[in-house]
Amino acid sequence: xxxxxxxxxxxxxxxxxxxxxxxxxxxxxxxxxxxxxxxxxxxxxxxxxxxxxxxxxxxxxxxxxxxxxxxxxxxxxxxxxxxxxxxxxxxxxxxxxxxxxxxxxxxxxxxxxxxxxxxxxxxxxxxxxxxxxxxxxxxxxxxxxxxxxxxxxxxxxxxxxxxxxxxxxxxxxxxxxxxxxxxxxxxxxxxxxxxxxxxxxxxxxxxxxxxxxxxxxxxxxxxxxxxxxxxxxxxxxxxxxxxxxxxxxxxxxxxxxxxxxxxxxxxxxxxxxxxxxxxxxxxxxxxxxxxxxxxxxxxxxxxxxxxxxxxxxxxxxxxxxxxxxxxxxxxxxxxxxxxxxxxxxxxxxxxxxxxxxxxxxxxxxxxxxxxxxxxxxxxxxxxxxxxxxxxxxxxxxxxxxxxxxxxxxxxxxxxxxxxxxxxxxxxxxxxxxxxxxxxxxxxxxxxxxxxxxxxxxxxxxxxxxxxxxxxxxxxxxxxxxxxxxxxxxxxxxxxxxxx
Amino acid sequence: xxxxxxxxxxxxxxxxxxxxxxxxxxxxxxxxxxxxxxxxxxxxxxxxxxxxxxxxxxxxxxxxxxxxxxxxxxxxxxxxxxxxxxxxxxxxxxxxxxxxxxxxxxxxxxxxxxxxxxxxxxxxxxxxxxxxxxxxxxxxxxxxxxxxxxxxxxxxxxxxxxxxxxxxxxxxxxxxxxxxxxxxxxxxxxxxxxxxxxxxxxxxxxxxxxxxxxxxxxxxxxxxxxxxxxxxxxxxxxxxxxxxxxxxxxxxxxxxxxxxxxxxxxxxxxxxxxxxxxxxxxxxxxxxxxxxxxxxxxxxxxxxxxxxxxxxxxxxxxxxxxxxxxxxxxxxxxxxxxxxxxxxxxxxxxxxxxxxxxxxxxxxxxxxxxxxxxxxxxxxxxx
Numbered sequence: 001x002x003x004x005x006x007x008x009x010x011x012x013x014x015x016x017x018x019x020x021x022x023x024x025x026x027x028x029x030x031x032x033x034x035x036x037x038x039x040x041x042x043x044x045x046x047x048x049x050x051x052x053x054x055x056x057x058x059x060x061x062x063x064x065x066x067x068x069x070x071x072x073x074x075x076x077x078x079x080x081x082x083x084x085x086x087x088x089x090x091x092x093x094x095x096x097x098x099x100x101x102x103x104x105x106x107x108x109x110x111x112x113x114x115x116x117x118x119x120x121x122x123x124x125x126x127x128x129x130x131x132x133x134x135x136x137x138x139x140x141x142x143x144x145x146x147x148x149x150x151x152x153x154x155x156x157x158x159x160x161x162x163x164x165x166x167x168x169x170x171x172x173x174x175x176x177x178x179x180x181x182x183x184x185x186x187x188x189x190x191x192x193x194x195x196x197x198x199x200x201x202x203x204x205x206x207x208x209x210x211x212x213x214x215x216x217x218x219x220x221x222x223x224x225x226x227x228x229x230x231x232x233x234x235x236x237x238x239x240x241x242x243x244x245x246x247x248x249x250x251x252x253x254x255x256x257x258x259x260x261x262x263x264x265x266x267x268x269x270x271x272x273x274x275x276x277x278x279x280x281x282x283x284x285x286x287x288x289x290x291x292x293x294x295x296x297x298x299x300x301x302x303x304x305x306x307x308x309x310x311x312x313x314x315x316x317x318x319x320x321x322x323x324x325x326x327x328x329x330x331x332x333x334x335x336x337x338x339x340x341x342x343x344x345x346x347x348x349x350x351x352x353x354x355x356x357x358x359x360x361x362x363x364x365x366x367x368x369x370x371x372x373x374x375x376x377x378x379x380x381x382x383x384x385x386x387x388x389x390x391x392x393x394x395x396x397x398x399x400x401x402x403x404x405x406x407x408x409x410x411x412x413x414x415x416x417x418x419x420x421x422x423x424x425x426x427x428x429x430x431x432x433x434x435x436x437x438x439x440x441x442x443x444x445x446x447x448x449x450x451x452x453x454x455x456x457x458x459x460x461x462x463x464x465x466x467x468x469x470x471x472x473x474x475x476x477x478x479x480x481x482x483x484x485x486x487x488x489x490x491x492x493x494x495x496x497x498x499x
Numbered sequence: 500x501x502x503x504x505x506x507x508x509x510x511x512x513x514x515x516x517x518x519x520x521x522x523x524x525x526x527x528x529x530x531x532x533x534x535x536x537x538x539x540x541x542x543x544x545x546x547x548x549x550x551x552x553x554x555x556x557x558x559x560x561x562x563x564x565x566x567x568x569x570x571x572x573x574x575x576x577x578x579x580x581x582x583x584x585x586x587x588x589x590x591x592x593x594x595x596x597x598x599x600x601x602x603x604x605x606x607x608x609x610x611x612x613x614x615x616x617x618x619x620x621x622x623x624x625x626x627x628x629x630x631x632x633x634x635x636x637x638x639x640x641x642x643x644x645x646x647x648x649x650x651x652x653x654x655x656x657x658x659x660x661x662x663x664x665x666x667x668x669x670x671x672x673x674x675x676x677x678x679x680x681x682x683x684x685x686x687x688x689x690x691x692x693x694x695x696x697x698x699x700x701x702x703x704x705x706x707x708x709x710x711x712x713x714x715x716x717x718x719x720x721x722x723x724x725x726x727x728x729x730x731x732x733x734x735x736x737x738x739x740x741x742x743x744x745x746x747x748x749x750x751x752x753x754x755x756x757x758x759x760x761x762x763x764x765x766x767x768x769x770x771x772x773x774x775x776x777x778x779x780x781x782x783x784x785x786x787x788x789x790x791x792x793x794x795x796x797x798x799x800x801x802x803x804x805x806x807x808x809x810x811x812x813x814x815x816x817x818x819x820x821x822x823x824x825x826x827x828x829x830x831x832x833x834x835x836x837x838x839x840x841x842x843x844x845x846x847x848x849x850x851x852x853x854x855x856x857x858x859x860x861x862x863x864x865x866x867x868x869x870x871x872x873x874x875x876x877x878x879x880x881x882x
């Protein structure tokens with residue numbers, strides 16, 4: 001299920017929220033004499049609703065998520081049990097990490113690996129997952145994919161989340177979660193299960209046991225949610241149509257202006273799509289009493305590539321920093337090691353986004369640029385006027401999106417050629433796209449700066465009462481507007497479902 | 500005191516949010532469910548049935564989501580308000596339809612000349628195998644005739660080029676009927692519907708009159724017709740796609756010869772191999788009271804329709820799209836029998852259906868848009 005659907009918004013969400021609000025955190029059932037049964041009612045609801053939410057989109061491979069949860073929970077319990085045996089603790093960690101990485105390897109990268117092997121050795125190996133799917137279909141006719149492995153929704157997110165638990169437990173940063181319902185509700189927490197933010201266990205450990213839900217928090221959550229919904233439905237979907245059309249054109253024929261309009265449209269689409277999703281997740285989290293970490297901070301205002309990655313998909317960057325970069329030694333072991341570590345992290349970041357050379361190259365592209373910034377270029381950028389360094393960073397990112405969203409490296413090459421005028425500078429197609437979409441482009445530019453936030457903050461400060469009165473009206477207006485776009489949804493994808 | 504105020508605002512915010520989230524689905528549940536959307540001209544999703552198979556292959560979820568969206572309270576009003584908003588923001592295209600000043604026209608895809616060549620070759624083959632005089636008419640659509648009203652640079656293939664290309668590619672046995680000039684020079688008359696993809700009866704009449712010389716009949720002059728305004732409430736296929744209300748509704752006219760109609764029998768074959776259904780008129784008036792009013796001309800598309808009249812004259816075979824439906828009535832004045840076949844609905848070789856050489860003339864009648872996207876003419880090359 002996706003947040004930006006009528007099914008979620010008008011059926012799933014009101015039912016779950018209303019039951020949730022009226023449930024206490026725990027229900028104590030007396031069992032006669034002195035014994036009680038304590039049911040963690042809200043966590044149980046989160047678990048059940050999250051399972052339903054996930055299975056709605058992934059009815060068969062929901063078993064992978066349950067499997068991963070079970071292993072990580074058990075690994076955690078054993079780690080706590082053998083607290084004084086470093087070897088046993090390490091074994092638990094290895095089992096957990098291997099299992100999670102193994103799931104990713106099989107369900108995300110196996111096609112890519114097998115294609116590469118087949119390409120090099122001219123062999124004809126069939127993916128075992130496909131063979132398994134075929135035999136399941138033979139018996140049950142579930143319609144599982146028989147040609148390519150279909151990525152189970154959110155697998156890149158939930159495996160990383162549940163690894164954060166076992167790793168932090170091993171590093172003794174957190175305490176063990178003894179309740180199976182408690183741990184499972186962390187993994188299946190529906191606001192963040194399919195597309196992040198990648199909430200580390202540490203971030204919500206306390207709230208899993210004890211949290212409060214009140215009107216102020218719910219109202220704050222509603223504001224976040226509605227803002228995210230608007231970003232997704234009104235901005236990302238509308239500007240995304242332009243890129244879908246231009247992306248489908250023949251790159252050997254499109255003019256420079258058309259290519260730029262196309263890739264700028266994607267630049268805005270992916271930002272509003274993903275940050276909109278994160279805002280919705282943060283908002284839903286607040287309604288349920290959780291505080292999720294921030295995932296985006298106006299990344300297109302960054303003045304260096306390093307800064308961009310501190311403001312874009314922040315939770316993924318944090319994850320790689322905490323669990324890969326720092327354990328590898330970070331920047332404490334001299335220049336050579338630092339550069340190596342940076343390139344490993346960025347290669348992995350690219351690979352995390354998908355199994356293709358485009359993504360790996362895209363990650364390394366940023367890795368190399370960040371290394372260059374470390375070697376002194378960063379200091380030069382700091383001294384340049386912010387317009388120059390800002391524009392530099394923005395262009396780097398836009399070129400990155402070409403690598404990211406064209407299908408093959410040769411497509412990317414042809415697209416770059418078009419962007420630099422290889423097929424002429426402008427034509428009537430570009431003029432038409434610009435003229436008919438100018439309003440949406442201006443809205444996107446405005447919304448990706450921090451102007452809107454600053455204006456509302458100033459408004460709140462100066463006219464507090466008016467602000468308080470306007471908020472519900474804005475909520476209603478945006479919700480109604482988004483509903484009319486959802487009823488007529490001809491184009492409503494979620495980009496980060498692919499990852 | 501100040502803190503309390505903020506709480507009241509939060510409370511109102513929550514109440515508004517939840518009120519909407521609860522009211523809309525509850526009202527949806529209470530309203531009766533329709534089977535079809537007349538306005539959008541499409542059938543609506545039925546409540547899906549649940550089984551292990553449909554759950555695991557996700558069909559149940561997909562169908563249920565479509566069901567929810569199809570029956571959502573005030574569905575067409577939501578869509579219309581979106582259209583109004585978008586057009587006020589400068590968007591001039593919706594769901595493949597361009598919105599002009601007082602007219603909707605189709606955004607036609609760029610022609611694929613490989614596909615067009617296949618159609619042309621099949622027609623040439625057909626003409627060489629059957630020794631009957633053949634005529635070909637491709638009618639430009641409103642997107643071409645009113646192209647000057649489109650926003651600058653809007654993608655819109657040049658139909659003149661397509662028609663010229665096709666006409667040049669035909670072999671000797673085919674006489675081309677170029678109605679482009681007559682449509683172009685009468686563009687300020689009411690020759691195309693504003694909300695539908697067809698030409699009006701007047702548009703068809705002009706083409707009929709222009710084609711007379713080559714096909715060998717003297718057209719009946721306009722003053723020999725009584726024009727009946729059969730409906731002035733027509734909102735056609737373009738309207739259904741764009742759901743844009745600000746374009747005036749269309750008037751649908753039926754032209755009756757003053758001297759009276761000579762049509763004896765209209766035989767509609769809905770399934771080949773079965774007996775045709777017989778009617779005594781070319782006008783199916785029941786359709787005037789439903790959404791798809793153009794079907795008042797010879798009904799909805801059928802594989803084969805035969806019109807017999809009491810007139811002297813030869814037999815004509817028409818291979819056509821729906822533009823022929825309001826055109827054929829004019830021809831009944833000059834032929835004793837007209838057979839219309841629609842290749843889109845015929846899956847067998849035409850040879851199993853009829854012998855073209857039983858006819859005195861063959862007319863191909865297509866509008867440029869359906870000709871460009873056509874993949875059925877090539878069936879004529881099948882044995």
